[in-house]
Every structure is written in C-alpha cells, then in structure tokens.
Amino acid sequence: MPSRRTSNTGDSSASMGPLARFWRKTHAPDYVGFVVLLAGWMLIVNLVNPFHRMFFTNDLRISYPHAEHERVTVPLNFLYALFIPLGVLISYNIVTRASTHKHEATYLAFAISIVLSSFITDVVKNAVGRPRPDLLARCQPSADTKPNVLVTIDVCTAPDGHTLQDGWRSFPSGHSSFSFAGLGFLSLFLAGQLHVFNYYTGGRDLSRALVCLVPLLGAALIAISRTEDYRHDVYDVCVGSALGMTVAYWSYRRHWPHLTSPVCEEPHPHPSAEAQPGWQRVRDEEDQDSGLVFPLGTRRS
Template sequence: MPSVRSANGGDPTASMGPLARFWRTTHAPDYVGFLILLAGWIMIMLFVNPFHRMFFINDLRISYPYAEHERVSVPLNFLYALFIPLGALIAYNTVTRASTHKHEATYLSLAISIVLSSFITDIVKNAVGRPRPDLLARCQPSADTKPNVLVTMAVCTAPDGHTLQDGWRSFPSGHSSFSFAGLGFLSLFLAGQLHVFNYYTGGRDLSRALICLSPLIGAALIAISRCEDYRHDVYDVCVGSALGMTVAYWSYRRHFPKLTSPTCDEPHPHPAAEAQPGWQRVRDEEEQGSELAFPLGTRRS
C-alpha cells in the first residue's frame, strides 16, 4: 500500500545490529523463503513417491492411452509460463524505465508465485495419490488380475520408475497450477500497469482488458491440453488452475496495491523506506477514501 508521512519520530532500526537491520530493510526474508521453497520442491520431485491408491483394472476412467508426446511438455510449460512472462515483465519495466525497486518486486513476486504454487501442488499430488486417466497403460496389469476387485500397484508388470510412479499424481494438475501461477501473475501485473480496474483511467477501455486477458487464455489452453493428453480430467485441471491463480494473486498483492488503487502501477515502498522514521502504511479504508477524493486517478503529492 502507498505510504504517507507520520508524526512518529525515531528510527526503529537504530538500535538493531547490522544483520537485523539488513533483514529489516531489504527483501532478504523473501529470498530466504524462496530458496527454502525451491529446495523443498526439488527434494519432493527427486525423493518422494506418491501414495498408491487402489484401483479396478476394468475402471474406464483410468483406461485411456498413454500419450508418448504431450502437447505441452514440461520444458514447453517452463517456456510458456515462466520464461515468456519473465521476458514480458523485463521488457515492460525496461521500456517504462521502472525503478530498481520495481524490477526487484516484480521478478521476486513472479518467482515466489511459481515456486510456491508448484510446492503446494506436489505436496497435494503425493498425499492424495489419485490415479491418472492413463494409469492402466502405465501399469500394464498382469493378465491374471481379476476385474471388479480392488488391486494395488503389485499387479503392475511395468518397471518401477518415474512413468509408473507418476501415474498416481493426477490431482491437482501441475501444468495447470504452474501455468496460472506464471501467466496469471503476468495478467495481474498488466492489469495494474494499465489501470484496467480503475473506472476513470482505464476501466472502460476494452482493448486494455483484452491485453490482460491474453495470458489467462494461454494458461487455460495449457490446462485444457492436459485433458486432451489424458494426463488429467476436468476436476484435476480446474483445481490446479484455481490453486495457481490464487497463489499468483496472493504473491502479487504482497508487493503491489490492489488493482482498484490509483497507484496500482507502483509497488509498495521498499522495506528500507518503510523502516525510515515518519513513515507508515496506509490502511485500506484510508486508501478507499483517497480514491473518492481523487476520482480521476490523480496521484497524491
């Protein structure tokens, strides 16, 4: 939220040691948290096997063919949902000559959005252990397995490896959460920069809204492709998409004002500025009052 002058005196960091002052006046807590999440995500992917839910070998819901070539592979998903949004954010901030603080807040928020969304997704995937629609093609149950009887992974004749283990990671869709965490964040960022939700400065401009909707359409197409490849069903994709978009919005709002704010195109003050004497955050109700006082989106001096 924007900051205003306060009558309070005294430097709150004056009595702190160098390390505590550095922690208080930089984005160090975010970077440490990001590294912890990234390490945890990598550890889960490398060393954690999912819970193996029992299944029927004549269950048509898990009898779809295994797609050897995915429409959106993992590398392509990184390209579409991470590198393309990151490139767009860098290009926009460079062209608009954004401050160093805005550069940092933008990319840090994007990184946290993607890693946190993926971390949560993989925890839930492994805990739920829901069979994918193509599980039987991965499992290749032995010929003597009886139908209409719940069986375990023990009936599978396929070699135990990533392909087989991944057959129990259907819920929620990781591609969907990843794509909405990255492209959804880009959509939120563009909405803030173009004041799409500010009625007086951009809310009536359909062209601006369509620009902001474009990344969401791309994310939706990636999510839909998971159903076309029979990797997930609609339920997996919808929950994954909602998870990714929720985390994207949460990460965005940690560093940027709400989208209806007159100053939604600028991030919250840098931690070092907030730690200076005489500064304090503006509460939401005060900001709403300022919007009424400045209806044309004019900046407060």
C-alpha cells in the same frame, strides 16, 4: 481523517544490529524463503514417491491410452509459463524505465508465485495419490488380475520408474497450476500497469482488458491440453488452475497494491523506506475504505 502516529521509528532502527537491520530493511526474507521453497520442491520431485491409491482394473475412468507425445511437454510449459512471461515483464520494465525497486518487486513476486505454486502442487499430488486417466496403460496389470476387486501397485507388470510412479500424481494438475501461476501473474501485472480496473484512468478501455486476458487464455489452453492427452480429468485441471491463480494473486498483492488503486502501477515502498518520525501517511486501501475520494498526488494530514 487524521494520520496515524508512529512511535520512535528512528530510535528503533538505530537500536537494531547490522544483521537485524539488513533482514528488516531488504527483501532478504523473501529471497531466503524462495531458496527454501525451491530446494524443497526439488527434493520432492526427485526423492518422493506418491501414495498409491487402490484401483479397479476394469475402471473405465483410468483406462485411457498413454500419450507418448504430449501437446505441452514440461520444457514447453516452462517456456510458455515461465520464460515468455518473464521476458515480457523484463521488456516492459526496461521500456518504461522502471526503478530498480520496481524491477526487484516484479521478478521476486513472479518467482515466488511459480515456486510456491509448484511446491504446493507436488505436496498435494504425492499426498493424495490419485490415479491418472491413463494409469492402466502405465501399470499393465497382470493377466490374472480379477475385475471388480480393489488392487494395489503390486499387480503392475511395468518396470518401476518415473512413468509408473507418475501414474498416481493426477490431482491437482501440475501443468495447470504452473501455467496459471506464471501467466496469471503476468495478467495481474499488466492489469495493474494498464489500470484496467480503475474506472477513471483505463477501466472503460476494452482493448487494455483484452491485452490482460491473453495470458489467461494461454494458461487455459495449456490446462485443457492435459485433458486432451488424458493426463488429467476436468476436476484435476480446474483445481490446479484455481491453485495457481490463487498463489499468483497472493504473491502479487504482497508487493503490489490492489488493482483499483490509483497508484496500482507502482509496487509497495521498499522495506528500507523509513517513515517520517511522528507522522505516517495512511495507505491507499484505507483511503478507499474510508469512502473519501482524494485527488491523485494529494496527501492527508
């Protein structure tokens, strides 16, 4: 199959201004987007109250006790799903003497996975305003509230604050999406580095696959703990987990090839990598789609 022709690559690069060249030849757009997402997430967490969906005071689904001591608190979730995976990523790249570009692609994609998942989760949480299973314990409805009648937050006697407002942030589970965004990304990274899905280089080695499943098991246990604390039901947890894993995969694939690629252990080329004027190598994905098998290290012409 012939390679694709590129047109005036060098000329177009030379015609760009310094700012445009910097924007196109670095990861600057990702860093800017990350900062915007992080700022937006912080604003939502600190300034936005959720929609208060109406409820019945005799609804058994929201009558569970309010757990004062959570199995996985927010700081612990940051430890398990952010700092520990980040430590593993850094340690692996240092031990394997990864290139500077690989370091950057790893941590940038990981950070975007965490922040984007959290941003989407909190936007949906506040928009949906679904009551938590322990809402009545948070709300403490007045004694004269009639059963079998839809009521609003106005019947609550508990002081207005985070505990009460958070009672309407059940869907989706933030712990679940956060844990799968971080630990799920780590699982994808390890699968790529160990060639778990490449039949010829590691796909038949169960031990490698089990290593990659450990982070997913940890994320699942964090998600399950939210139902044990009656902060969420199974529906909240499943949707949150799926959201976090989807964002993790999306963020991973923006910087890394598919897991069946023969070079899945290396990220996509840096934006500054110039294509050779005239001819450009076709991507690995296209090699696979063409149905042809090329020996590792060969190039098509």
